[in-house]
Amino acid sequence: MHPRQFTLPAHYLLQIVDQISSMGAQVPHALKQGLAIEMAPGDSVQSLPFPVFRQLILEALSSTREPAFGLLIGERLRLHSHGILGYAAMNSGTIRQAVELFECYFKVRTTLLSPRHEIHGNELRFIFEEPYPLEDIRRPVMEAVILTIKNMFDYITIGVSHIDRVFFPFDRPEYAELAHELFQCEVRYGQSWAGFTLPLKVIDLPLKVADAAMFKDATLICQRELDKLTEQQSLGAQVKRLMLDKKNGFSSLNVTAKLCYLTPRTLHRRLQDEGTSYKKLLEEVRRTLAVAHLESELLSIQEISYLLGYTDMANFRRAFKRWESVSPSEYRTRSASRRATIMDRVAAD
Incomplete structure (x- = not known):
């Protein structure tokens, strides 16, 4: 796949269009036509030209006049929005298992960002990187992705841990208070990386929502999806x-x-x-x-x-x-x- 193509579930695109409409703004007709070519019913993952997606996000920011548009999308994308990957995460046995799951299979949902983890002192950094430059839509994309994944981790780690810091590599925006309210934790800007931290001491503790059999079945489906995607992208x-x-x-x-x-x-x-x-x-x-x-x-x-x-x-x-x-x-x-x-x-x- 050429770097100007990436994958994204049709459901995510529909959420973007719905958010624009719910704010009283109109989705440009040209964009509707462009997206209709790429989108399919259900939760299928589509290959989308980056210029088309970039135009959609820029038009969304312009038509809604909402600089925090990325955060609003991230808040809409709850656990059920992430298909089999979300289901597998929900049944993870430990935080470490969930982190490794995302590192391995995040691309079955999107290739806009790529997650990895690093150990720094007494914490685990869950880092989201750009495989290719996101240019002028970097901020809304990172805000949407990191908020939705942070919300998912908050759910699966109930009673074990809580994410208390989120990091972004861009300047503090005028809507920083809204970001703090939605993330429900400290948000640091102007950092060298994007993502959030987890206490190292809890990453191997058993999670309350864990189900080993369901996790195994869901992971096998994730692997099949990844194999299919890899074949399509050859x-x-x-x-x-x-x-x-x-x-x-x-x-x-x-x-x-x-x-x-x-x-x-x-x-x-x-x-x-x-x-x-x-x-x-x-x-x-x-x-x-x-x-x-x-x-x-x-x-x-x-x-x-x-x-x-x-x-x-x-x-x-x-x-x-x-x-x-x-x-x-x-x-x-x-x-x-x-x-x-x-x-x-x-x-x-």
């Missing part, structure tokens, strides 16, 4: 999406490298590291499209051959027979026969 998957998005023909290796913001040499090397190559990916995409077009029967075999970049029909036939062990015409005939059989069964029922 360079090979990105190259295949670029190929599939092309309406006519396929981009060359050099053009594809430019679209991935890489040099051709780097693209080739990184694809090799993933166990594939540009040629192999092109072959896979051609096979996928060939099968789809033959089954749809909307195009002739000659048109399909041309669409896939074969100037010689014989070359397409040889390639397809290598993929499917039958010629394109035989495959189409068998596909039509299978469809007819299925339709006959449906009619008989």
